[in-house]
Amino acid sequence: MNRLLSFALRVMGLAIFLTCGLNRAQAQEPSAAAPKQEAAQPEPAKADPSKKEAAEPEANPFAPEPAPALPPGMKGSDTNDPRAKLTPGLYDAGEASMGIKHLLLLKKPDAFQLGATDPDDPKVQKTLGQLGIGDTTKLPKPVHLVIAQLAFANSDFAFQGNHLFQGNFYGVNIYDISNPASTTLLTSMVCPGGQGDVSVYKNLLFMSVEMPNGRLDCGTQGFPPEPPPPAAEEKDKDNQKVKKRRIPAAQKERFRGVRIFDISDIKNPRQVAAVQTCRGSHTHTLVLDPGDKDNVYIYVSGTSFVRQPEELAGCSGEKPDKDPNTALFRIDVIKVPVAAPQDAKIVSSPRVFIDPRTGAMNGLSSGGSLHKGQEKPADTDQCHDITVYSAIGLAAGACSGNGILLDIKDPVHPKRLDAVNDPNYSYWHSASFSNDGTKVVFTDEWGGGLGARCRPNDPNKWGADAIFRLKDDKLTFASYYKLPAAQSDSENCVAHNGSLIPVPGRDIEVQAWYQGGISVVDFTDPAQPFEIAYFDRGPIDPSILVLGGEWSAYWYNGNIYASEIARGLDVLELTPSKFLTQNEIDAAKSVHVADLNVQNQQKIEWPSNLVVAKAYLDQLSRSQALPSNQIASLEKAILSAESSHMSKNKVAKLQHMGPSLEKSAAAAKNPADAARLHALAEILTHPSA
Amino acid sequence: MDSCPPKEHLYRSRREPSPRSATRSVFLCASLLAASAPSTFFSSPARAQQKDSAAPVVVQPGAPGKPSKTLPPSTKATLPPRSPADVEFMQGMIMHHQQAVEMTALIQSHTENKDLRSLGARISSSQSDEIKFMQRWLAARGEPISMAMPGMPDMDRSGRPMALMPGMLTPDQMEALRKADGAEFDRLFLTGMIQHHNGALIMVKDLFDTPGAGQDADLFNFATDADNTQRAEIKIMQLMLEKRPAEEKR
Numbered sequence: 001m002n003r004l005l006s007f008a009l010r011v012m013g014l015a016i017f018l019t020c021g022l023n024r025a026q027a028q029e030p031s032a033a034a035p036k037q038e039a040a041q042p043e044p045a046k047a048d049p050s051k052k053e054a055a056e057p058e059a060n061p062f063a064p065e066p067a068p069a070l071p072p073g074m075k076g077s078d079t080n081d082p083r084a085k086l087t088p089g090l091y092d093a094g095e096a097s098m099g100i101k102h103l104l105l106l107k108k109p110d111a112f113q114l115g116a117t118d119p120d121d122p123k124v125q126k127t128l129g130q131l132g133i134g135d136t137t138k139l140p141k142p143v144h145l146v147i148a149q150l151a152f153a154n155s156d157f158a159f160q161g162n163h164l165f166q167g168n169f170y171g172v173n174i175y176d177i178s179n180p181a182s183t184t185l186l187t188s189m190v191c192p193g194g195q196g197d198v199s200v201y202k203n204l205l206f207m208s209v210e211m212p213n214g215r216l217d218c219g220t221q222g223f224p225p226e227p228p229p230p231a232a233e234e235k236d237k238d239n240q241k242v243k244k245r246r247i248p249a250a251q252k253e254r255f256r257g258v259r260i261f262d263i264s265d266i267k268n269p270r271q272v273a274a275v276q277t278c279r280g281s282h283t284h285t286l287v288l289d290p291g292d293k294d295n296v297y298i299y300v301s302g303t304s305f306v307r308q309p310e311e312l313a314g315c316s317g318e319k320p321d322k323d324p325n326t327a328l329f330r331i332d333v334i335k336v337p338v339a340a341p342q343d344a345k346i347v348s349s350p351r352v353f354i355d356p357r358t359g360a361m362n363g364l365s366s367g368g369s370l371h372k373g374q375e376k377p378a379d380t381d382q383c384h385d386i387t388v389y390s391a392i393g394l395a396a397g398a399c400s401g402n403g404i405l406l407d408i409k410d411p412v413h414p415k416r417l418d419a420v421n422d423p424n425y426s427y428w429h430s431a432s433f434s435n436d437g438t439k440v441v442f443t444d445e446w447g448g449g450l451g452a453r454c455r456p457n458d459p460n461k462w463g464a465d466a467i468f469r470l471k472d473d474k475l476t477f478a479s480y481y482k483l484p485a486a487q488s489d490s491e492n493c494v495a496h497n498g499s500l501i502p503v504p505g506r507d508i509e510v511q512a513w514y515q516g517g518i519s520v521v522d523f524t525d526p527a528q529p530f531e532i533a534y535f536d537r538g539p540i541d542p543s544i545l546v547l548g549g550e551w552s553a554y555w556y557n558g559n560i561y562a563s564e565i566a567r568g569l570d571v572l573e574l575t576p577s578k579f580l581t582q583n584e585i586d587a588a589k590s591v592h593v594a595d596l597n598v599q600n601q602q603k604i605e606w607p608s609n610l611v612v613a614k615a616y617l618d619q620l621s622r623s624q625a626l627p628s629n630q631i632a633s634l635e636k637a638i639l640s641a642e643s644s645h646m647s648k649n650k651v652a653k654l655q656h657m658g659p660s661l662e663k664s665a666a667a668a669k670n671p672a673d674a675a676r677l678h679a680l681a682e683i684l685t686h687p688s689a
Numbered sequence: 690m691d692s693c694p695p696k697e698h699l700y701r702s703r704r705e706p707s708p709r710s711a712t713r714s715v716f717l718c719a720s721l722l723a724a725s726a727p728s729t730f731f732s733s734p735a736r737a738q739q740k741d742s743a744a745p746v747v748v749q750p751g752a753p754g755k756p757s758k759t760l761p762p763s764t765k766a767t768l769p770p771r772s773p774a775d776v777e778f779m780q781g782m783i784m785h786h787q788q789a790v791e792m793t794a795l796i797q798s799h800t801e802n803k804d805l806r807s808l809g810a811r812i813s814s815s816q817s818d819e820i821k822f823m824q825r826w827l828a829a830r831g832e833p834i835s836m837a838m839p840g841m842p843d844m845d846r847s848g849r850p851m852a853l854m855p856g857m858l859t860p861d862q863m864e865a866l867r868k869a870d871g872a873e874f875d876r877l878f879l880t881g882m883i884q885h886h887n888g889a890l891i892m893v894k895d896l897f898d899t900p901g902a903g904q905d906a907d908l909f910n911f912a913t914d915a916d917n918t919q920r921a922e923i924k925i926m927q928l929m930l931e932k933r934p935a936e937e938k939r
């Protein structure tokens with residue numbers, strides 16, 4: 001404890017040096033709520049530059065921490081990568097990219113941030129005052145901008161037509177992306193409660209709320225804290241603190257669950273329903289029932305604490321053996337009548353971790369584990385995120401300690417088909433299927449996204465993607481993929497949200513890695529995933545881990561959009577490289593969707609045209625699946641068909657080339673090339689303009 | 690590109706001037722008016738329909754079924770109040786985590802068990818990181834980082850002997866762990882760390898059971914994640930504990 005105190009003093013010394021030594025400190029009236037300063041703390045006026053040398057680097061909590069030594073047998077990340085040592089900055093950080101062009105950064109709207117980049121800005125000072133920090137000279141300057149920034153953090157995306165919906169812990173921002181390179185803000189919708197996960201369906205916008213400050217009326221004031229506890233505290237025989245069970249005043253105005261807005265008027269969204277849940281909603285997933293056009297469903301993943309029954313009737317956080325109605329060990333399913341969203345309600349709370357033999361709701365067996373042999377009731381009591389793929393009737397759940405596979409043909413009653421765990425996984429966070437449904441990419445959010453987890457010595461199997469093969473409703477581990485580039489100690493970095501890029505013939509995902517930037521990975525061969533493009537910025541700050549970076553990076557109708565937690569909205573595009581040709585990019589751009597909710601995965605269908613054919617041809621050339629002279633003659637035939645505007649005899653020539661490709665498909669070296677050859681033969685036989 | 694219409698075509702219907710544009714202009718005007726209004730301005734769709742503009746609007750929805758209001762463009766974000774329980778939680782959890790780091794530091798010299806070494810490295814790394822995070826959270830808010838009375842590490846701030854946080858190993862338990870080695874160390878470490886982690890879960894529950902606590906987004910996120918990580922680690926440790934006797938028999 002002595003160490004702690006001396007360390008606290010050193011921090012103060014350093015802080016004073018940073019603030020008073022370099023800048024004229026702005027004196028400010030301590031607010032009423034300002035914390036009482038301890039008598040033992042030094043006077044702020046006595047700035048002493050020598051204190052800086054006295055302070056050991058590890059004594060400053062703002063100093064980033066290098067990773068500990070690599071565990072035996074583990075590999076770290078590449079420190080020679082151009083992304084490893086980029087210059088810092090909030091809006092002027094160094095950038096590195098390969099195969100990606102950055103088009104635009106739109107800064108977070110003022111209504112959603114401190115509204116300033118200058119620590120001395122009165123707006124920043126005012127916010128510090130709101131936090132009860134009267135004497136700001138105690139803080140290193142950059143910290144002024146950092147405080148409470150998660151409260152205004154950007155989060156996940158949804159897309160519809162020309163509208164992009166960017167979730168934020170403080171509400172939602174809606175952008176016009178009809179011209180991606182000059183994207184503009186339409187609406188800032190203030191409605192706090194975190195984390196603001198969004199989905200959109202027709203005129204309805206759905207939003208997740210989980211934090212205790214969420215209010216039914218979207219108010220920003222939260223709820224008043226209880227007065228400080230009495231000085232006397234009870235302790236048990238082992239000298240451990242015993243808290244008296246308080247009966248919290250239920251807050252009827254509190255909202256934790258899924259909000260539903262009518263966005264018919266994009267500049268005036270109205271809240272039409274708010275479905276309360278026991279654990280709130282950390283994320284949610286829009287689920288469409290192919291057989292029911294009148295209703296949509298929302299799978300609610302709650303990861304937070306269970307609230308008191310006094311606040312929401314029927315909520316219980318007890319263990320299953322104590323209360324069979326516990327809000328743990330389940331997900332919630334909300335049914336939303338599209339024509340009457342105000343009638344939305346929870347219609348089932350599936351026990352997706354149940355042991356089918358014993359009926360125990362905490363019976364997720366580790367039978368599917370990489371480490372065979374355990375059949376123990378396990379502790380997994382929540383899903384973090386669920387991706388549904390209705391086209392194949394399956395959902396992949398990333399459920400804290402497990403990855404699970406669900407049958408969702410009856411969307412109200414999902415049934416677990418398989419479960420896996422992994423000794424290198426800390427927290428199963430999200431999942432996505434390959435388009436053909438034969439692979440699932442899971443992510444591990446080791447450290448919760450707040451920590452630097454891509455440092456040179458962080459193992460490349462921790463905080464990584466895990467790619468599984470999916471066959472006959474069983475998941476089998478294939479490999480890990482982690483951002484290959486080392487990141488600095490001041491960059492929060494771990495695997496996070498991504499979406500498929502619709503390049504035909506390959507499985508490609510664009511993925512966000514917080515301050516690790518954006519990485520595009522090819523996992524066509526699930527055992528050998530590799531990076532084909534990236535974009536990265538330097539840290540927000542070199543000496544302090546300031547939370548930031550890309551929360552989600554998704555492909556939508558020809559562009560990549562990335563949600564930067566601290567900086568704003570990034571718009572990017574793919575550029576050709578040795579890993580990806582212009583033809584492949586053009587083929588991806590030829591796929592258009594009316595909307596995109598990434599966790600409600602839609603089957604990608606490619607047009608049967610020559611743009612797509614050329615992409616396949618490039619891939620066959622790259623993998624040397626055909627002799628080069630055959631590639632050349634195919635190329636020539638396709639180009640002359642194009643330049644002839646699909647004249648009859650040129651098309652006939654193409655059609656003649658189909659059968660030999662089918663033969664080659666039958667003899668192909670690997671399934672990927674076989675599929676490409678077959679798909680190319682199909683297009684050439686029936687090309688559309 | 691030839692076969693597929695550019696997306697401007699696909700979505701043109703959405704972009705066509707429509708009665709909606711008129712409604713949009715309302716909000717611009719409302720915003721401009723609101724900028725000079727002394728307090729919150731309530732939008733009224735009946736007003737000013739003459740101008741259109743690309744200016745963004747700031748809206749705040751009402752409770753379900755209630756109208757939304759337009760806020761001035763100059764609106765700034767505000768924060769919910771912070772609770773004394775928030776500070777107490779962070780200070781207590783730092784002390785709690787420090788013991789976990791102390792425990793994992795013993796692994797290197799006390800056991801050759803590979804799985805346990807790997808697990809220990811993970812726990813140590815997560816908990817050290819989390820300690821830093823909590824210290825930053827407190828320091829940034831001008832709060833003391835330690836619960837102890839300045840200069841008197843064994844006393845809390847009310848002058849009483851420092852209490853252990855829930856789940857922390859007693860001095861006797863720590864001593865037993867230090868003295869053990871090999872398989873016995875593994876067992877004590879796993880049971881001790883499970884007890885320790887369970888205590889952290891209690892601390893998180895206590896925090897959120899306190900009215901007005903946990904509204905700070907960074908704190909909320911941290912507490913929830915720490916809770917989740919520790920649950921997952923408890924599970925892994927329970928499995929390791931069960932696997933152990935089976936391996937020893939071989």
